[in-house]
Amino acid sequence: MDEPSTAGGAAEATPGRGRPAAAVPSPSLSGWRAVADGVHVCVAEPDAVNLGLVVGATGALLVDTGSTPEQGRALRASVAGVTDRPLVGVVVTHAHTDHAFGLAAFDDLDTIGHESVAERLRGPESALLAAGLGVDPAELRPPRRALAVATSVDLGGRRVEVVHLGAGHTAGDLLVVVPDADLLFVGDLVEQAGAPWWGPDSVPDEWAATLDGVIGLMTESTRAVPGHGEPVDREFVFDARGRAAAVSGELTRLAGSGVPEGEALAAGTWPYPPEHVAGAVAPAYAALAGRRRGTRPNLPMA
Ligand SMILES: [Zn+2]
Numbered sequence: 001m002d003e004p005s006t007a008g009g010a011a012e013a014t015p016g017r018g019r020p021a022a023a024v025p026s027p028s029l030s031g032w033r034a035v036a037d038g039v040h041v042c043v044a045e046p047d048a049v050n051l052g053l054v055v056g057a058t059g060a061l062l063v064d065t066g067s068t069p070e071q072g073r074a075l076r077a078s079v080a081g082v083t084d085r086p087l088v089g090v091v092v093t094h095a096h097t098d099h100a101f102g103l104a105a106f107d108d109l110d111t112i113g114h115e116s117v118a119e120r121l122r123g124p125e126s127a128l129l130a131a132g133l134g135v136d137p138a139e140l141r142p143p144r145r146a147l148a149v150a151t152s153v154d155l156g157g158r159r160v161e162v163v164h165l166g167a168g169h170t171a172g173d174l175l176v177v178v179p180d181a182d183l184l185f186v187g188d189l190v191e192q193a194g195a196p197w198w199g200p201d202s203v204p205d206e207w208a209a210t211l212d213g214v215i216g217l218m219t220e221s222t223r224a225v226p227g228h229g230e231p232v233d234r235e236f237v238f239d240a241r242g243r244a245a246a247v248s249g250e251l252t253r254l255a256g257s258g259v260p261e262g263e264a265l266a267a268g269t270w271p272y273p274p275e276h277v278a279g280a281v282a283p284a285y286a287a288l289a290g291r292r293r294g295t296r297p298n299l300p301m302a
Contacts, residue, residue, distance in 0.1 A: 056155025065102030072102025093187025113143030114172030168207030192229025
């Protein structure tokens with residue numbers, strides 16, 4: 001596998017996750033480990049992203065795809081080491097590199113993403129990031145099945161639900177809910193390994209409300225697999241929800257106080273290291289100035 005290039009703008013610009021790309025490890029996949037009965041997680045470098053595998057009686061479903069088509073192919077091959085059930089579908093929790101750039105390896109399957117993902121993958125930021133990884137942007141594939149709100153996948157004796165509760169980390173964050181395992185995959189709406197990242201494509205003023213929806217799906221015993229780090233409980237998500245609200249509230253206060261956009265980061269008080277929050281300033285100021293398109297689709301109600 002090609003080493004990810006650190007040359008050029010892709011390593012400096014942070015449209016993918018808001019996360020600096022310096023000093024990243026080489027691409028690799030860890031082994032799979034079980035986090036519940038028939039639910040497995042592996043970790044893909046260079047971004048230490050959690051990838052999920054849910055196995056039912058007749059089929060298996062992957063959650064997220066790794067950073068390149070080549071990593072996606074390695075991921076696909078690795079499934080045979082866990083189960084002899086056929087892989088029947090793939091969900092991408094959002095459009096960022098480490099979650100969605102491996103989609104080309106699954107072109108023949110039922111690939112599912114939020115309806116905003118295709119446009120994002122065709123956009124200039126994704127092309128820049130792909131080039132930085134040595135990937136031809138033409139190899140980025142949109143999900144074959146776009147959803148606005150929710151769908152489910154039958155794996156044989158096991159139903160998996162895929163739902164968009166709202167925006168936050170991106171406009172197109174999906175959850176993958178495994179009701180019989182009391183477990184959900186929450187993508188980068190929650191991060192356990194360090195703090196979450198607000199990128200320029202984040203939706204700061206909606207993140208906390210979306211986490212309210214996540215909390216509403218959890219009990220004391222439910223575990224949530226974040227995009228990065230170890231599974232967390234409801235208390236952890238409560239804490240993340242409060243911090244997300246604090247970020248949005250502080251940006252609203254700063255803008256309302258007349259603090260210029262370029263000074264907001266330095267002027268604010270933040271619940272996370274400032275570099276994690278820096279990407280929130282532009283979209284928050286744009287939203288507060290009425291310069292943002294709606295992040296929700298117009299449903300065909302007419
Ligand atoms: Zn992300």
